[in-house]
Amino acid sequence: MSFVIAVDGPAASGKGTVASGLARELGLPHLDSGLLYRAVGRALQVAGGDPDDAAAATETARRLDPHDLEDPALRTREAGEAASRVAVHAGVRAALLDFQHAFAAQEPGAVIDGRDIGTVIAPDAPAKLFVTASPEVRAHRRWLQLKDQGVSLDEILADIALRDERDSARSTAPLVQAKDAVLLDTSEMTIEQAADAARRIVEAARARWETSLKGEASQKG
Incomplete structure (x- = not known):
């Protein structure tokens, strides 16, 4: 069984940065x-x-x-x-x-980020994170990425609100936090702080997963 890390969250929440950082640290392939x-x-x-x-x-x-x-x-x-x-x-x-x-x-595992990874794509993933931040913080982050394209902060905030509504209201695989996902609010966090928090969440999940695998192996033995 592969160790899958599912990272979900709304637009510009930092989930991609968190996911790619985890992938690099753990040596796992990453899919955005x-x-x-x-x-x-x-x-x-x-x-x-x-x-x-x-x-x-x-x-x-x-x-x-x-x-x-x-x-x-x-x-x-x-x-x-x-x-x-x-x-x-x-x-x-x-x-x-x-x-x-x-x-x-894939073996030995993978990191995937999106909006329905922990609920639809990999519902049995041993590690699940739901990364979020306030709409205002997310809009500012996205604006910093796109300001050279002549986009205003107000436009980005409006886009964020529209995408949140569309992603959460769709009938197929809406954006929701999986019941067993750990919430990581990055609103007040630096990139380094978010990465550290995510690492600790995954380390705890991996320890539980490995313990479970050992228990299953001993029962079969």
């Missing part, structure tokens, strides 16, 4: 699942399609190539908005499930 949806949305935009067209978005998701995730354009504000729009389609989510399941099944 949001890039999958960004890649679908970006591909639709390039082709002149509509992210709100469920059939077109689903077909695009089925044709997604892993190399598409390397496109720098996926980090733009426009790609993030398109990702949020295509992610509401059940067909898109179903098309990307196999990719994510295969990634999570």
Whole structure:
């Protein structure tokens, strides 16, 4: 059984930074699942399609190539908005499930961040974190990333509010904290403090997981 770390949370909460840091420290592969949806949305935009067209978005998701995730354009504000729009389609989510399941099944484990990792993609993950922060803090963080693109803080805050509503209200795999996920609010934390808190959460989860595996092995023996 692989040691999967599921890191969920809303946009700009710091989950990607936390997840990538854990992956580096533990030597595990990392998947930013949001890039999958960004890649679908970006591909639709390039082709002149509509992210709100469920059939077109689903077909695009089925044709997604892993190399598409390397496109720098996926980090733009426009790609993030398109990702949020295509992610509401059940067909898109179903098309990307196999990719994510295969990634999570790797040995000795993996770190995956997104919005439904601990609830849908890897519900049995030994370690689950739900990373969040206040809307104002998240908007400021995202603005620092995008201000060179001429975006105002007020625009980013409005985008954050819209994405939160869309992600939480969708009928398929809405953004919710898994019952067994540990809440990590990074509103008042530096990157280093958030990384340290996440590390301690994962260390505790791994200790419980290893103890459980030993117990199962002794029962079989």
